[in-house]
Amino acid sequence: MSGAEDRQEADCVCSFGMKSTWDINDPKLPQDAKQFDPFQEWTDGYVRFIYSAEDKNAQRHLSGWAMRNTNNHNCQILKKSCLGVVVCSRGCALADGSRLQLRPAICDKARQKQQKKVCPGCGGTLELLPCRGHSGYPVTNFWRVDGKAIFFQAKGVHDHPRPESKSETEARRSSVKRRVSSPPFAPKRRLVESQVDRDEDRALRVVVPADRISFLEPSFPQHYPAFQSTEPYYNHHNALGEPSAAGLQKTASPRLYVGRTGYEFQGYLTAVAPVLGGPTSSASAPLSSSSSSSSSSSLDPKAGWKDLLKSSGPYGDNHHYYGPDYPCRYPGNPPASPAALQTIITTTTKVSYQPCPKGAAYQSCPKAQSGLPGCSAPLDEPSSSSYSAEVKVTEESGGVIKSLSFQPEVVQTKTERADAYDYRYSYGNAFRYDDY
DNA sequence: AAATGCGGGCCGT
């Protein structure tokens, strides 16, 4: 798309060993990373990280978000775009107030099937909330192996709640299977652990017998507090002016949605634009223009999301995500991880890859080259990073997963939890998923 | 059955 918006991608979180700024498209990436970043499962915002090539999760190009491979005709850089999240079209609430937020199947075919299913909570239809956090287009993640490091760069700020993480989805699936194939009263004692944590040495690992926990406090991926604190979890100025706000990067999965005060997407813009200064503010007026023009291709980027919605493609027949009934989208999108706010990048999407022959993982491919701007922002210091130990417990019911996330930093925990909440749905109804 | 990657192709800008 127009490079305009990309040009804006401003901020970027600079990781640990990042001494200088870089862009995934740079011909040469920094080789001097002294320290790798701990794997980030829930990246959000315009961030960049450098993982160790040994990191299993990085090798798998894992993400908590449902990301699907996107062909960018550049074999050196693996690009993936966010599929959004599957929710109940009625927005029914579960017993504990949480809402269905399934992980969209990555496989197109499977996704279509998935959308034909009914909400396990109310029997209503399911709908896919596409991601349009990158100037109206899905958030994209880029992976590139270079030397002993795996470079990761994300563009866009997810404008929807988190779906189940991959590990949660898998855990649920297997548990369901198990349940089906096991005696009714067979004692079940599932030990679910985050796949992410599993491999990662750094993450604390906490295993909890799922059946021992039935009502964990609302937790994210699946649970969004009814009311999130409107308290800004970050300070724009601070973020911008003080890249060193290390404190911001304490969590591995920084994600703070701005308070759900705004009913309009604008509220979100207001809060975020200044910071990201990119996707929203300039070049891409798409988002800002929108709120009301639901019928027109408000979201602009070529009505990208619109296409998604109606295309007979993977998105099937959903066509009312942002219809009248949904005056606004998730207002609270974390403008990015706190970390993301640390630095502002002005990357361009201008790519410059080298033609590459064939071969291994991201090798080359005949692609063009161009100028590469890179982050213009000065980069900061490696901020501290923290690990977020997560205890994820699945509840084998139709799709609700409860997870707890323990974070070393209280503050983080708080912000984490203050995650996005589906503004569209009211909190409340009680519905026992289990009864379904 | 799904998830993942790859890469050809088409389309719009």
Add this chain to the structure above:
DNA sequence: ACGGCCCGCATTT
């Protein structure tokens, strides 16, 4: 030229 995305194919999980 680029970026987004659809689609089929092959390989893994």
